[in-house]
Amino acid sequence: MNNRDVMAIISARLLEDQQRVLVGVGTPNVAANLAKRLHAPNLVMIYESGIIDARPKKLPLSIGDGTLVEESLAVLPMGELFSQYLQTGWIDIGFLGAAQIDSRGNLNSTTIGSYEHPTIRLAGSGGAADIAHHARRTITILPHSRERFAAKIDFVTSPGHPPGGCRTDGGGPWRVVTDLGLFGFDSEGEMICLSLMPSHTYEEILDMSGWHIPFQSPLSVVPDPSPEEIRVLQSLYDTLPGGAL
Amino acid sequence: MNNRDVMAIISARLLEDQQRVLVGVGTPNVAANLAKRLHAPNLVMIYESGIIDARPKKLPLSIGDGTLVEESLAVLPMGELFSQYLQTGWIDIGFLGAAQIDSRGNLNSTTIGSYEHPTIRLAGSGGAADIAHHARRTITILPHSRERFAAKIDFVTSPGHPPGGCRTDGGGPWRVVTDLGLFGFDSEGEMICLSLMPSHTYEEILDMSGWHIPFQSPLSVVPDPSPEEIRVLQSLYDTLPGGAL
């Protein structure tokens, strides 16, 4: 099991049956498909490409794969999905990745370095900023490192909690899953460590973060991936032409 | 042949093959269907109910009849038709009826008497005002009477040429067909009589209009309905459950 697989399993546990989740590309996609095959068979997976209630037979490689269309409930023009479903509050969970995050859950997926003279030019928002803004709450998955957990991120692609408090509408960043821990946000809208990932420590988290992330005591450890979770994840990877990603 | 039939035949002649015509309820609908069966087989009949390129087997009674859907090219949500086709100038001809008209082609289909205390409350705009505004030009059909041809109409449902001139975009009222004559508009945007209907006179028109309508000389007479036109109109009526309207 690599870190990515553990993150996928742990974040899959955060999804509840019947929820409508707008699934981003990458690990969120693996996690949502895993949850649907585990404890949330009626999870409504929605993709920004316009698909409502996908039931992919294989793990989709991208959010525009044909396998997402085949058994879906509907394939909408993107404009309808964004304005009539996302903008009007019908998405329970926005499920995102990012290159950088700060203490308030602001996300960067646009550029490392300055916008005009980037060191690494990333893909940009896609629907991420829209999803972060309009979903009832968001889960973000990203690997933990000092570069990624930054006191000041290089670009605010998707806004998190506003200065001075949590978003007043109850929306915004809710959970962050990394290879080191599971995080939430306190009433001020600041990130807080909720649990440690198996075999990791709070000191590692402090070491690998650009600011001091407090923890909620008692600081628990996330239960290990179960044999069933590992088996189902593997069977999901087995649907890919080349096996695991 | 009643007056309505003659008006339908004469106005059908104004439509050209390949044109995209937005067809209003009533006589315009009869006329457009007639033109399509006569000289304009590729007339693209569009209905505000959302239908593009209708090929009705029977004369539709309303603009929402099933017969309009059956062989049509597309059935759009009304919103798409109005914003993406009408508002963007893709309709060549708007084909309307009205209760009243004035010298600048302003149309009333809302109320006789005041809006608050109507003598006769009519159906209202429907798509008429939108069509009058956005189609490249309009044809209006209505019976000729002093009440209908009014110096001042009771309500401007669909605007005609603006004060002081023709519409600068080339749009607006183009032809008016009544049981007495065929009318156009001069460079000032004022109605002018182009031709007389068979067996009617210019004096009748002056008698039956609330303002002095000038004529364009030489004042011709519209050719009589041909046997072919009459035959095809009758065959169109024969498609109705109860025969002629």
Place this chain on the structure above:
Amino acid sequence: MTLYMAGFSHLIPFAAAHEIIRQKKSHLTLCRATPDLIYDQMIAAGVADRLVFSYAGNPGVGLLPAFRRAVEQGDISLEEYTHFEMVARLEAGAAGLPFWPLKSPITDLVLRRPAATVTCPYTGAAVPTVPALNPDVTWVHVQAADSDGNLYVSGLVGEMKEAALAAKTVVATTESFYPADVLRTRRGELLLPGFRVSAVAHVPMGAHPSYASGLYERDTRFYQQWTAIAKDAERCQAWLEEWIYGTANHEQYLSKWGQDYLNHLVVGGML
């Protein structure tokens, strides 16, 4: 309460309207681009205080007598738009926005309203707008629904989808009712996903005297007869008494028409 009984000519939820009349609801604000016979009957039955609309005609026949009488007698207040404006109001409602921009003409209707243009931040142009319309309830009648509440429609949709998406609550009647998942192949006909729908009832021929594409045709004869029925206030009440109050439900209403009469409307000749 603001109610939108959707369906442009097609799939008009008459069975639902008749039940609203039977239950003697009152003080409703009725919204519909085309009030049609459905609202003429509801207005005649006194359920409405206010009408939001764009074309109050009997399609292909003429005017709406009960509507005319109510307006000419001052018994109902009106909020009137063009079709495009009405649909644009629903588009705004469906998108969760407070207004919708459109290039609408300056008509006497517009002149009666407060000025409502916005200035385009890019061109400086004055762009007309209409306010969002968000009905408390939108009622739709559909050809098919499943046990998850997914609604399917084929043929004319008019402004049904926007009217439903703009509503706080969506209720549906359906010609046919299916188990979950069997309709997934009809994804091109999906009107609304079940999570947007609060309740569905199975009501065959629930759109009579309007029509359901592929199932039964419009009852043109009744549409034509309605003018004579509704023109006379007493005859109109007698009709409501006999056909609506006098029937316990839509099944009885249909039985009263009789199988032979209805078979004439059914595509293929049999219900």
Place this chain on the structure above:
Amino acid sequence: MTLYMAGFSHLIPFAAAHEIIRQKKSHLTLCRATPDLIYDQMIAAGVADRLVFSYAGNPGVGLLPAFRRAVEQGDISLEEYTHFEMVARLEAGAAGLPFWPLKSPITDLVLRRPAATVTCPYTGAAVPTVPALNPDVTWVHVQAADSDGNLYVSGLVGEMKEAALAAKTVVATTESFYPADVLRTRRGELLLPGFRVSAVAHVPMGAHPSYASGLYERDTRFYQQWTAIAKDAERCQAWLEEWIYGTANHEQYLSKWGQDYLNHLVVGGML
């Protein structure tokens, strides 16, 4: 000239893009929500000065190397939006309006633009907007077209329709070409009526390496290989030389892949 090669993941008009590269067009402004490999190849070939976009990734694989290189070296100027903003720009263009309202978040992208809210005339709320996007040409690839120019698509449509309706000129390539009228039964799949389309060319497998629902699958292997090809500027040029400049047309490009390779992608295993 502003060009929108449409198709979200699905039905990406690669054959057309390759021909644009072969003809050595230059100074284009390329617009697409998802630049994908199609624009990475066009950028590598030097046809574009400017990119209007919202997500420049290799879907499911990673980043776009030629795009990255061009941006990091300052060889291309960017106009960047979120997906919703990008689609809203097309909606405005398709409706003939100068702007589109949407409740978009305040991001660093927004802060880099001139302020662009309008005040709702009904609620007083400040509503964000984006400006209309009206490409000079939108290119679409479709599963079927007829001799009247009507275009039909099934499966994912993404922002294809709005991109086409917003364009001054629409050009299409199609997998299959039919005589007039035979596709009328597929009215639910109509993308655009023929009168909105200026030209159609019959180009089977014209979306390779993207996919066409029901006909052939995405060439995932090539999408994955592209990263290695394009990361190295020289290797990227060599690829263009061999596969695009070195083939006279799309038929030759396909022959170069070979029938066996392509058969693996074809649904049912045969072209």
